Amino acid sequence: MELLNALVAFTNFVGVPAIAYGSQLAIGALGVTLVYSVLRFSNFAHGDTMAFGTMVTILFTWWFQSMGISFGPLPTALLALPLGIAVTMLLVLITDRTVYRFYREQKAKPVVFVMVSLGVMFMMNGLVRFIIGPGDQRFSDGERFIIKARAFKKMTGLDEGLAIKTSQGITVVTAIVVVALLFWFLNKTRTGKSMRAYSDNEDLALLSGINPERVVMYTWLIVATLATIAGVLYGLDKSFKPFTYFQLLLPIFASAIVGGLGSPIGAIAGGFIIAFSEVMITYAWKKVATYVLPESMAPDGLVQLLSTDYKFAVSFAILIIVLLFKPTGIFKGKSV
Amino acid sequence: MSDTVKHSLLFAFVGVLILLEGSTTFGGIFSGSWNSALVILNMGLISAIMALGVNLQWGFAGLFNVGIMGFTALGGLAVVLVSTNPTPGAFAAGGMGILMALVMGALTVVGAVAIYKFMKPGLARTLVLLAVLIVGFFVYRAIFDPSVEAVEAINPALEGNLGGLGLPVLLAWPAGGLLAAGAAWLIGKTALGLRSDYLAIATLGIAEIIISILKNEDWLSRGVKNVVGLPRPVPYEVDLQNDPSFVERAASFGLDPVEGSTIFVKLGYSILFTVVLLALLWMAQMALRSPWGRMMRAIRDNEVAAEAMGKDVTRRHLQIFVLGSAICGLAGAMMTTLDSQLTPGTYNPLRFTFLIWVMVIVGGSGNNFGAVLGGMLIWFFWIKVEPMGIELIKLLTTFMADDNWLKGHLIENASHMRLFTMGLILLLVLRFSPRGLIPEK
Numbered sequence: 001m002e003l004l005n006a007l008v009a010f011t012n013f014v015g016v017p018a019i020a021y022g023s024q025l026a027i028g029a030l031g032v033t034l035v036y037s038v039l040r041f042s043n044f045a046h047g048d049t050m051a052f053g054t055m056v057t058i059l060f061t062w063w064f065q066s067m068g069i070s071f072g073p074l075p076t077a078l079l080a081l082p083l084g085i086a087v088t089m090l091l092v093l094i095t096d097r098t099v100y101r102f103y104r105e106q107k108a109k110p111v112v113f114v115m116v117s118l119g120v121m122f123m124m125n126g127l128v129r130f131i132i133g134p135g136d137q138r139f140s141d142g143e144r145f146i147i148k149a150r151a152f153k154k155m156t157g158l159d160e161g162l163a164i165k166t167s168q169g170i171t172v173v174t175a176i177v178v179v180a181l182l183f184w185f186l187n188k189t190r191t192g193k194s195m196r197a198y199s200d201n202e203d204l205a206l207l208s209g210i211n212p213e214r215v216v217m218y219t220w221l222i223v224a225t226l227a228t229i230a231g232v233l234y235g236l237d238k239s240f241k242p243f244t245y246f247q248l249l250l251p252i253f254a255s256a257i258v259g260g261l262g263s264p265i266g267a268i269a270g271g272f273i274i275a276f277s278e279v280m281i282t283y284a285w286k287k288v289a290t291y292v293l294p295e296s297m298a299p300d301g302l303v304q305l306l307s308t309d310y311k312f313a314v315s316f317a318i319l320i321i322v323l324l325f326k327p328t329g330i331f332k333g334k335s336v
Numbered sequence: 337m338s339d340t341v342k343h344s345l346l347f348a349f350v351g352v353l354i355l356l357e358g359s360t361t362f363g364g365i366f367s368g369s370w371n372s373a374l375v376i377l378n379m380g381l382i383s384a385i386m387a388l389g390v391n392l393q394w395g396f397a398g399l400f401n402v403g404i405m406g407f408t409a410l411g412g413l414a415v416v417l418v419s420t421n422p423t424p425g426a427f428a429a430g431g432m433g434i435l436m437a438l439v440m441g442a443l444t445v446v447g448a449v450a451i452y453k454f455m456k457p458g459l460a461r462t463l464v465l466l467a468v469l470i471v472g473f474f475v476y477r478a479i480f481d482p483s484v485e486a487v488e489a490i491n492p493a494l495e496g497n498l499g500g501l502g503l504p505v506l507l508a509w510p511a512g513g514l515l516a517a518g519a520a521w522l523i524g525k526t527a528l529g530l531r532s533d534y535l536a537i538a539t540l541g542i543a544e545i546i547i548s549i550l551k552n553e554d555w556l557s558r559g560v561k562n563v564v565g566l567p568r569p570v571p572y573e574v575d576l577q578n579d580p581s582f583v584e585r586a587a588s589f590g591l592d593p594v595e596g597s598t599i600f601v602k603l604g605y606s607i608l609f610t611v612v613l614l615a616l617l618w619m620a621q622m623a624l625r626s627p628w629g630r631m632m633r634a635i636r637d638n639e640v641a642a643e644a645m646g647k648d649v650t651r652r653h654l655q656i657f658v659l660g661s662a663i664c665g666l667a668g669a670m671m672t673t674l675d676s677q678l679t680p681g682t683y684n685p686l687r688f689t690f691l692i693w694v695m696v697i698v699g700g701s702g703n704n705f706g707a708v709l710g711g712m713l714i715w716f717f718w719i720k721v722e723p724m725g726i727e728l729i730k731l732l733t734t735f736m737a738d739d740n741w742l743k744g745h746l747i748e749n750a751s752h753m754r755l756f757t758m759g760l761i762l763l764l765v766l767r768f769s770p771r772g773l774i775p776e777k
Contacts, residue, residue: 126756316541
């Protein structure tokens with residue numbers, strides 16, 4: 001019984017939040033990794049692309065809500081999501097046409113692309129703040145919980161409750177669907193195969209008649225989709241604030257690099273590694289420890305390894321350790 | 337028009353902008369206040385110094401460091417540690433414990449590294465390594481936590497930190513440089529072997545870590561409770577206003593005592609900052625022209641060839657990384673002195689890292705004068721884009737009714753256009769003048 005209680009407490013405070021957060025990071029990191037493998041640079045504007053997509057989705061959500069459209073127990077934002085993705089795709093394609101394409105034609109060095117993406121990051125960040133303002137926005141509606149802590153206690157007779165938020169459930173389901181679709185696309189379709197070919201060896205791909213502009217366009221479309229989905233899921237789970245999304249860049253980069261930049265499976269694994277370490281290292285283990293340990297050894301402190309404010313420090317400590325010992329990440333990424 | 341004339345004109349242009357800020361209120365863009373002109377000038381000088389530091393790393397050596405914010409903040413921390421008075425009783429209560437804990441932590445890391453280096457790879461090494469790290473961590477926390485609690489319990493409303501050495505604040509500037517240099521050495525030792533964009537992300541993360549340490553370690557810097565009222569190297573306005581001889585002199589310039597004293601204080605800072613900037617600029621120019629500078633550029637342009645000529649690329653990179661970061665730390669210390677407070681909550685990578693990059697790129701990477709120009713010019717626009725944006729939006733929305741929600745929204749959010757404008761400037765310069773306003777020779 002005690003052990004079961006400990007397990008439930010662990011799932012409630014560590015497992016469920018970390019799985020949801022990990023899925024959000026994984027979808028974000030997939031976008032970073034795709035840009036890296038096809039366009040060959042680290043996209044510093046990714047966090048702000050996520051913010052832009054989420055902002056558009058929020059605006060459509062508000063519009064739907066004002067017209068009285070709702071999605072039953074699910075958040076209205078899911079209805080607005082396709083529109084958000086479409087607008088983000090448009091923005092990203094415009095950015096590529098007006099900004100990145102010039103440097104592709106010049107065959108500029110990757111570091112120049114990174115500089116350029118800094119400029120894009122500033123502009124998108126400014127745009128988002130200009131349109132929706134720098135404040136916090138909550139836009140989740142519908143049923144808040146799938147399982148409530150009290151209902152769970154009653155159902156099982158345990159002392160510990162388990163609560164699963166709707167947003168967490170949606171996040172996991174969406175993540176599975178998105179990842180399955182993405183892998184199907186990359187491995188089975190002609191366009192996906194040409195993307196992989198282009199990423200593996202640009203010259204050979206060009207020789208075999210793959211149109212590079214088409215590959216780049218599809219990459220941006222997928223990146224816009226992934227970024228918007230990741231952003232909306234994160235916003236539903238927590239809340240939307242432009243600066244927070246900019247800061248998400250750090251754990252997302254960490255996930256992509258820990259897994260191995262350029263490797264989609266690596267991005268997913270990296271997302272979960274980062275999320276679990278962040279949550280576990282900053283979680284106060286007192287409750288779980290009290291259940292597991294005999295009474296005489298029960299801890300009197302919080303048993304928290306680091307305070308929650310150090311969560312960025314955790315992802316970067318992992319990042320540095322992985323980079324020092326396995327410079328291409330856990331799943332061999334590539335280096336340009 | 338020769339290059340020298342063109343470049344002098346660019347500097348003159350910045351000078352004219354600052355003079356206009358002080359003298360006219362034309363179009364609602366300039367404030368017409370000499371105080372505000374001097375505020376912009378002072379931060380512009382500090383920005384120019386930061387840009388010099390980044391230019392050293394990027395322009396000379398091609399190192400992509402986006403952790404400037406961290407070094408700036410360390411400079412700020414140095415001001416607290418050097419110039420504030422020690423908190424009575426704090427060192428006795430927990431200072432020794434904290435120091436011992438930190439030494440223990442360092443020993444643990446050194447021990448772990450030694451084990452990793454000297455034991456044969458295998459299961460035994462992994463287990464010993466883990467054991468050392470875990471035991472070390474718990475010992476560290478066991479000594480650290482009670483000491484921190486003891487220190488933070490001392491007068492928490494005003495102090496609750498160890499305080500500083502009580503030395504003159506000007507000494508804190510080189511100390512800030514040293515602190516940043518020490519951190520840069522540690523970071524460079526571990527991260528400089530990485531590829532350029534990995535180095536970028538690593539430095540970005542380390543800067544965040546430094547900020548979160550400053551925010552959370554109350555015993556060190558009072559965290560988000562801020563340290564205010566830091567000593568200053570220039571006189572206080574109130575003292576000047578009570579000094580009859582100063583009031584008389586201010587009156588002879590046609591200034592009332594309040595305005596005269598605020599301008600006098602700000603001018604004092606301007607002179608100090610200009611002296612530092614000129615000294616650093618001179619040193620950077622000498623370095624650029626010396627064989628050392630040529631070697632750096634050779635390494636930047638072709639690492640393999642430079643290595644073949646017997647240059648130790650990693651060590652030279654480490655050297656210049658430490659030097660550039662030290663300059664950023666120095667500038668950070670100067671900034672905290674100017675503000676006379678350390679507010680860890682206000683450090684934001686957009687403002688303290690990426691804006692400095694815009695300055696370097698716009699000014700002209702690889703050229704010290706370019707970095708200085710970029711620093712001053714971009715800082716002016718960073719401040720002034722806000723009123724310009726509001727004026728522009730007002731102009732564009734004149735045809736709308738005053739109670740139109742869109743108009744209200746646009747005017748309210750116009751101030752956020754500054755990030756957008758900075759991005760636009762950066763992209764335009766990268767596209768049409770990628771070598772910057774004053775290109776490398």
